Amino acid sequence: MNVRGNAHTLLQARRRDSLDKRQRVHTALATLEQQGKKITHTAVARTAGVSTWLTYTEGIREHIEAAQQRQQPNVPQPTSTRNPNATLRTELDLARQEIRTLREEREQLRQALQHQLGQQLDALSTTALTGRVDELTRHNQQLSDQLRQATDENTALTARAASLEQDLGAARTSLRRMIRNENTAR
Known part of the structure; x- marks a missing residue:
């Protein structure tokens, strides 16, 4: 395997690619200038199919700035590089x-x-809404009736439980008396 030959081949391929991209930038710049379109770094990059980074590199930037100067001769260009x-x-x-x-x-x-x-x-039709309101009202009334019935049953059961507790208490008292009487009689 020839490492030096491969590196040289790759280097040449990169150079050809770079030259091709730079040529595309020059062609795109000339095209935009001929069409009278506004020349910007982004427009040139899009037209050429390259990155805007390349349009700001030395050797390309100067051509773009010169084309911009030709488009707008009254606007003075700064002498320093773009900030x-x-x-x-x-x-x-x-x-x-x-x-x-x-x-x-x-x-x-x-x-x-x-x-x-x-x-x-x-x-939405008002009849549909009225029907829904009536349905909800009926359902609410049913739930209220069920609650009232459950409350009444609860009250009755509570009273019954209290009565049974009294009966149980009385039965216990009576049973104690009977047991006491039985024990004292002996």
Whole structure:
């Protein structure tokens, strides 16, 4: 196995791939410029099918900035390289705007759903609702009657138990007297 040959082959393949991507970026840049579309790093990357990271690398970035300068000749370009913090701030602002838009859309959908549910409730016939109310009222009355009957039975059973306890107490007292009388008579 020739390790050196494999590494050399891989290195050549990576170089060819890099050159191909850079050529695609140049082609995409020329295409966007001819079509008069706004030239941004993201637009060039999408058109070329490469990462935006590549569009910011040295050798590519300068071509994109020159094309942007040609598109807007009145806007002075900064002489220093692009500030990554500014790019991140811009992306953060765009993300916040998208979040606001999504929240507004969610709220609109929620309101539409509430409206639709309200219409469905309004569409229910009043006779069906009246029938349901009557059914629930009858069921409630049955349960009230059962509760009253159970309470009455409980009261009667409690009174019966008290009466039986008195009878039992009297029977015990009578039994004690009989046993005492029997024992004293002997």
